Amino acid sequence: MTRAAARSTSPTSLTSLSSQNHQLPGTFKNRVQITYAQRHADAGVPIDVLAELLDHRNLNVTRAYYRVGEERRRDAVDKVTAMSFDRHGNRVWRDARALLESEHARYAVGETAVPYGTCTEPSNVAAGGGACPVRFRCAGCDLFRTDVSYLPDLTAYLDDLLRTRERLAAAIGGVDEWARADATPAEEEITRIRRLINRIKGDIADLPDAGRAHIDEAVTVIRKHRAVSLGMPAVRPHAPGYQALT
Numbered sequence: 001m002t003r004a005a006a007r008s009t010s011p012t013s014l015t016s017l018s019s020q021n022h023q024l025p026g027t028f029k030n031r032v033q034i035t036y037a038q039r040h041a042d043a044g045v046p047i048d049v050l051a052e053l054l055d056h057r058n059l060n061v062t063r064a065y066y067r068v069g070e071e072r073r074r075d076a077v078d079k080v081t082a083m084s085f086d087r088h089g090n091r092v093w094r095d096a097r098a099l100l101e102s103e104h105a106r107y108a109v110g111e112t113a114v115p116y117g118t119c120t121e122p123s124n125v126a127a128g129g130g131a132c133p134v135r136f137r138c139a140g141c142d143l144f145r146t147d148v149s150y151l152p153d154l155t156a157y158l159d160d161l162l163r164t165r166e167r168l169a170a171a172i173g174g175v176d177e178w179a180r181a182d183a184t185p186a187e188e189e190i191t192r193i194r195r196l197i198n199r200i201k202g203d204i205a206d207l208p209d210a211g212r213a214h215i216d217e218a219v220t221v222i223r224k225h226r227a228v229s230l231g232m233p234a235v236r237p238h239a240p241g242y243q244a245l246t
Contacts, residue, residue, distance in 0.1 A: 073225055076218035083215065084147040087139050087192065089199030114138060116153045117146030139192040148215060149222040151200050158193045161185040 051059055084092050111118045112129040114136060119125065121143040124132045138144040146154065168184045204212060 076221035079218035080147050080149045087144050089196045116150050149219045
């Protein structure tokens with residue numbers, strides 16, 4: 001969130017907000033204040049802007065809300081990473097919570113984000129995810145990993161593959177057969193992506209209700225904080241009236 005956006009969505013400081021609700025019970029007012037501050041910190045409002053909104057004179061007081069947000073994010077990362085999968089749908093890195101800080105850092109340095117997960121192929125890592133030697137055919141590469149937070153992206157990708165296959169199967173004039181064949185998604189890729197999605201969904205379904213709730217919350221946090229620029233075309237948006245194929 002930009003400074004201008006933060007200020008435009010927060011026309012009053014927390015002090016004036018509190019004064020407008022001076023008849024509220026003290027405990028409730030405190031909760032309102034904490035919620036107000038934490039939501040702004042989690043949304044990425046710059047610390048000096050939030051300090052101004054809170055009428056804080058000491059940035060260290062404001063900084064506490066950002067520490068809470070970072071702790072939530074790291075906890076979410078651990079929960080989601082514990083449900084990581086390889087391209088075959090096998091669970092990997094189940095004991096993520098037991099990893100030392102150095103291990104977290106080592107894994108982060110040796111991987112890069114790709115559209116539906118992470119990649120550890122050296123040349124692609126060096127290029128920041130923009131130089132995949134197999135043109136992002138992640139389902140056919142052992143250096144690909146994904147996790148439960150990428151389930152919406154995998155599902156959208158499968159839908160895109162199915163739409164593309166259906167469109168290219170129709171008669172399109174002026175297209176050489178070799179070009180049509182090259183552009184048509186491979187049945188093996190469709191099968192593997194569908195199987196991976198089903199494995200992830202199956203593992204989620206096997207969790208107790210409380211476990212699924214924790215994963216849902218963690219995924220929400222991760223996707224909110226994820227900001228990746230891949231330098232490659234995104235999955236095309238659905239056409240009006242489109243229904244997913246399965």
